[in-house]
Amino acid sequence: MSTGTIPSAAYDDMPYTRGELVDRADVGALVQSAVDGDASAWKALVEGLSPLVWSVVRAHRLSDADGHEVYQTVWFRFAQHLGRIREPDKAGSWLASTARHECLKTLRSLSRLTVTDDPQLLDRVSEDGSPEQSLLDSEEAAAQSERIRRLWQEFERLGDRCRQLLRVLMASPPPSYQEVSAALGVAVGSIGPLRQRCLRRLRARLDARGTS
Amino acid sequence: MNDDDHTLMRDGDDGAGGFEEAVLEDELRQAAAVLDPVPEALRQLAVEAYALHDLDARIAELTFDSLLHALPVRGATDVPRMLTFQAGELTVDVEVSGDGLMGQVMPPQPARIEVLSGPGAGARLTADDLGRFTADAPPTGPFALRLRTGGHVVVTEWLRA
Numbered sequence: 072m073s074t075g076t077i078p079s080a081a082y083d084d085m086p087y088t089r090g091e092l093v094d095r096a097d098v099g100a101l102v103q104s105a106v107d108g109d110a111s112a113w114k115a116l117v118e119g120l121s122p123l124v125w126s127v128v129r130a131h132r133l134s135d136a137d138g139h140e141v142y143q144t145v146w147f148r149f150a151q152h153l154g155r156i157r158e159p160d161k162a163g164s165w166l167a168s169t170a171r172h173e174c175l176k177t178l179r180s181l182s183r184l185t186v187t188d189d190p191q192l193l194d195r196v197s198e199d200g201s202p203e204q205s206l207l208d209s210e211e212a213a214a215q216s217e218r219i220r221r222l223w224q225e226f227e228r229l230g231d232r233c234r235q236l237l238r239v240l241m242a243s244p245p246p247s248y249q250e251v252s253a254a255l256g257v258a259v260g261s262i263g264p265l266r267q268r269c270l271r272r273l274r275a276r277l278d279a280r281g282t283s
Numbered sequence: 284m285n286d287d288d289h290t291l292m293r294d295g296d297d298g299a300g301g302f303e304e305a306v307l308e309d310e311l312r313q314a315a316a317v318l319d320p321v322p323e324a325l326r327q328l329a330v331e332a333y334a335l336h337d338l339d340a341r342i343a344e345l346t347f348d349s350l351l352h353a354l355p356v357r358g359a360t361d362v363p364r365m366l367t368f369q370a371g372e373l374t375v376d377v378e379v380s381g382d383g384l385m386g387q388v389m390p391p392q393p394a395r396i397e398v399l400s401g402p403g404a405g406a407r408l409t410a411d412d413l414g415r416f417t418a419d420a421p422p423t424g425p426f427a428l429r430l431r432t433g434g435h436v437v438v439t440e441w442l443r444a
Contacts, residue, residue, distance in 0.1 A: 105333070105336070106336075106338070110333055113330070113333040113336075114330050114333075117326065117329045117330050121321050121325075121326050121329050122320075122321055124321075124329075125319075125320075125321040125325075126315070129319055139322070139325060140424045140425055140443050141443065142321075142325050142329075143325065143328055143329075143332075143401070143424070143425045144425040144441050144442060144443050146328070146329040146332045147332050147335055147401070147402075147425050147427070147441040148440060148441040148442075149332070150332040150333055150334075150335040150336045151335055151336070151337075151342060151427070151438065151440070151441055152342065153336045154336070154338050155342070173442075173443065176348075176350060176351065176443075177443070179350065179351070180350050216317075219310075219313065219314045219317055219318065220318075222310055222311065222314050223314050223318050226311060226314070237308075237311060238315075240308060240311075241308065241311040241312045241314075241315045242312075242315075243312050243315070243316060245308075245312070266304070266308075267301075267304060270304040270307050270308060271304070273307065273311075274303070274304075274307055
């Protein structure tokens with residue numbers, strides 16, 4: 072019945088809602104294009120999946136130096152294996168799993184030496200140079216920034232398990248549960264209930280602080 | 284494992300109250316984008332890593348890593364890292380220590396070797412007729428060896444030194 076104005080174009084322009092499916096559906100096609108020599112397809116893969124890789128690295132609380140090297144290693148290895156990956160549409164899981172293993176290897180080698188300090192993420196909000204800083208120009212944005220800072224603070228105070236899970240879940244675009252599973256080595260079926268519990272716990276913390 | 288696995292809906296198992304949680308998760312996503320984004324230099328490196336894509340090269344897979352497979356030596360601080368890579372019948376043993384890098388190609392044969400540390404060109408080495416090679420400086424950070432031997436190109440799997 073539809074004639075003339077077709078709404079589907081508008082849907083196409085919509086960013087992912089909560090459906091990572093929209094974004095992830097064409098990962099396999101992008102991998103294939105990159106294998107065939109399309110550099111822009113590779114770039115799109117980096118744009119879409121590097122926040123996931125970064126989230127996995129951060130979830131494991133490596134030092135900055137270690138984290139940067141793990142991130143690079145993962146992408147170098149992905150480029151190297153491109154075209155040999157058995158399930159190209161699961162490239163996100165491949166990356167997440169590779170990142171996890173590199174993180175665990177790093178932690179293992181560190182445990183023989185000394186423990187490095189956790190990076191103080193909260194300090195970074197005052198660093199100059201990020202485009203987000205321009206947000207601080209207005210008072211409203213300052214309030215928003217304060218809210219985000221408090222949220223992050225309470226997030227950081229969660230137990231290891233919740234902090235790790237949520238750090239991976241908050242990658243953008245949102246990772247699929249299979250990717251989360253690959254990133255953390257937990258069963259897909261346990262992620263939903265765990266997520267729910269951790270978010271509730273975080274909400275309770277915020278409420279206790281009176282910042283809900 | 285079936286093909287539907289990756290299409291698992293995330294919202295389906297949230298049940299009642301899922302909306303509020305979704306909002307909170309989204310706030311966390313925004314917070315991460317502001318407070319802990321992918322560093323721009325790293326993102327750029329990942330883009331450039333496309334140059335490492337080489338379908339003509341064979342990959343020598345890591346089959347032994349002393350970091351994973353060997354017991355730690357009590358009291359020893361600078362224990363060399365032992366690595367073994369394998370591509371078909373070709374084996375490359377590598378030892379990385381503070382003093383540099385030593386390696387052995389098996390079966391013994393000469394090879395031209397490049398020590399890669401990223402998408403750019405790497406330091407060049409030569410393996411002698413017995414397949415032995417050394418470098419004075421140890422690799423730091425991600426590295427891979429690209430070997431040219433007998434008309435083949437073999438690249439070891441990327442890993443951290």
